Amino acid sequence: MFRTALRTVLAHKARLLMTVLAVMLGVAFVSGTLVFTNTISDAYQKSSAKGFDQVDVAIRPEGRKDTGDTLGKEPELTQALLDRAAAARGAGSAIGVVNGFTAIAGKDGKLIGGGFQSQGGNYWGAKDPRYPIVSGHAPQGQNEVLIDSETAGRAGYEVGDTVRLSIDGPVLTPRITGIFTTDDGNVAAGGSLALFDTATAQRLFHKGGTYDKIDVKAAPGTGQIALRNALDEIVPKDVASTATGRQLADDQAQQIASETSSMRTGLLVFAGISLFVGTFIIANTFTMLVAQRTKELALLRAVGASRRQITRSVLVEAFVVGAVAAVSGLVAGVGIGAGLRSLVGKLGGTVPDGPLVITPGTVVTALAVGILITMLAAWLPGRRAAKIPPVAAMSSVHAQASMKSLVVRNTIGALLSAAGVTTVLYATTLDGDAGQMPMGAGAVLLVIGVFVLTPLLSRPLIAAAAPLLRAFGVSGKLARQNAVRNPRRTAATASALMIGLTLITGLTVMAGSLQTAIDKMAASALKADYVVSMANGNTLSPGVEKTLKSTDGVTVTSPLRNAPSRIDGETEYLTGVNGATIGELTDLTVLDGAFKVGGTGVVVDDGTAGSHHWTVGSRFTVSYEDGKKQVLTVAGVYRKTEMMRGIMLDLATLSPHQSDPSDMQVMVRTSGGATASAKSTLEKALGDNPAVLVQDKKDISHRIAQIFTLMLNMLYGLLAMAVLVAVLGVINTLAMSVFERSQEIGMLRAIGLDRRGIKRMVRLESLVISLFGGVLGLGLGVFFGWAAGELLGTKMATYELVLPWGRMALFLLLAAVVGVLAALWPARRAARLNMLTAIKSE
Structure with a gap:
């Protein structure tokens, strides 16, 4: 049975190509995400760890303590505490750290860095070990400043130039007295760092002779733990706390890992959507392959193969396909990870230097995802194949679904859909945060319910297109009949496209409604110009x-x-x-x-x-x-x-x-x-x-909307992967359907339907299936967009539902284009079939 399964895979490799591509894309997305996030996380962690090389123990202020009706004062790190820390047992030296926001303008007048990454600080004494000066000298007074080498290189600044700075509004124009190097993570990420002498920094950042942090370097022979214990004896517990440099580096690494983890989770969600869409293609492919091999499987049953062996042979085929797709996806994912890192640089971001990180976990995850998803999707077709009685299989090419199975399926679909709608509607009655979980659960139930009901919905919705298809004569009539001939197959093909359009439509509805709410928000609250x-x-x-x-x-x-x-x-x-x-x-x-x-x-x-x-x-x-x-x-x-x-x-x-x-x-x-x-x-x-x-009001609205627009475009790009996988599904289904109907197509050619008519029939069938998925996707997307808006409306009083009719029409048109493009190869293949060979085929 194992050899039979392998031979089957090799015999149908052309038909399995689209399945391999679909799984490969999903795996590539997953592995690319893991490679990219692991790479930047490792680079930032190593870069930040270098920043703590000059810190053995840091003294940090405790937070504000409020008691009763009295507002506690923020604890301050004074010069007296710095002096005591420098004289502590085991201390070699101590540096008072002052920092705050400092915007640096380039020679073109535009802000360098990313706003929050534009930082300023103090240069300690005549020589600060944290910031080696590569040219020039230390700053003295408010008219002198140091800038980091990365910023100087990007902006073209040199020692002696005058630079425009801003800390809290007014513009300062100090002279650059020196350029330094740093391992600061903000600078590595594309930000900037300006340094003043300590007195100037304290005045500019409103520190009043105090410090934000005190960094203590241990004397030779003193460990970090011993130094921290000595400092704990002199540091008031209600004023400040101590932490070792290693602890700070670990905390920073954990924070970086946490930040990249949220990005990784977001990207993996969309990879999961692509894989979920891919399961429809896999299930469709193996269902059709099993149907085409019914007699072959029946013969195997007749010569002694058990049901378990039949199911196992289908799973072996799925394992081989999944393994090939997973390995290909892993290789492609490494390329995607490297490409994303390069793209970040081209978009203006900066990632610290470091190698591409491919962990064993990434390899195992990619292989496991590809193989398990494929085998899981193929299990049900394999189980169905094993249930076909040998005699029935030998006498019938297709095993038709029983009326009982369809009734059970429709009942389950109706119950799931009703539960989903009810849960979503319930979620809209709750406050914002409380309604998120029920909303998500209801959306999942509704999508699954509609998918289960899709075979039932396909007949009336596709029948609605009959008047338009009649205009194409016999080809149009045959296309409609082919589309509803196997409603389960049509449903699985359309559902893949439905999921992508549901998400895209829902996001677009929310984005349009939010834009209107933002415009109203800016206009309703202000009279100011x-x-x-x-x-x-x-x-x-x-x-x-x-x-x-x-x-x-x-x-x-x-x-x-x-x-x-x-x-x-x-x-x-x-x-x-x-x-x-x-x-x-x-x-x-x-x-x-x-x-x-x-x-x-x-x-x-x-x-x-x-x-x-x-x-x-x-x-x-x-x-x-x-x-x-x-x-x-x-x-x-x-x-x-x-x-x-x-x-x-x-x-x-x-x-x-x-x-x-x-x-x-x-x-x-x-x-x-x-x-x-x-x-x-x-x-x-x-x-x-x-x-x-x-x-002005328009600027405020536009600036807020820019954030939503950027996020929306990113989500469109991520969802494009799922839509691409859905297109592969349409191509795969049509190609295998053409092979399955070879004899029928040969008969149509023999009785007078020319090649152009055959092409038109396949294209119209693809168009109808794609539009069917598009209509379902638009309907669900509008519903979810409305429901999510109701939830958001509890936090934004100006929110109201706005349906983007133009974009929705564009999405439906794109669904039609998908259908036409997906049919190009299958239609050409159908038209080129030799009619005599096709008639003789089984």
């Missing part, structure tokens, strides 16, 4: 608002300043605004009272008011970050939006309690409204700073 903020979301210096206020054409301004506080024993963030102008810059719906901010009068959003049981006139005590308390009064309650929410109070009330105030954004209104010239004036007033964004 512009909103000014840092590009990376960091805070702005209060000086930015003063600059804007004195700019020509600006009539009204107000900052939005967040400040932590304690109310009723819980942490609440206050939003400081200009009470006199905030009403002119916002467009919020007042639900109770009046929108008046001033003195001790505040306005709160409806969510905050509801959680504290406040109404207009309610009085509450707030503890500011300096520990002082004050009684505030609710003057009005407004409806919260995605952009405006929380407790708003006047800056004159808030500012005296802040030691280091900073603004999240500044709202601006100009005399001429939002115009290109007004925007240009504001940008020039801020020094054409690449780290500062000046946005």
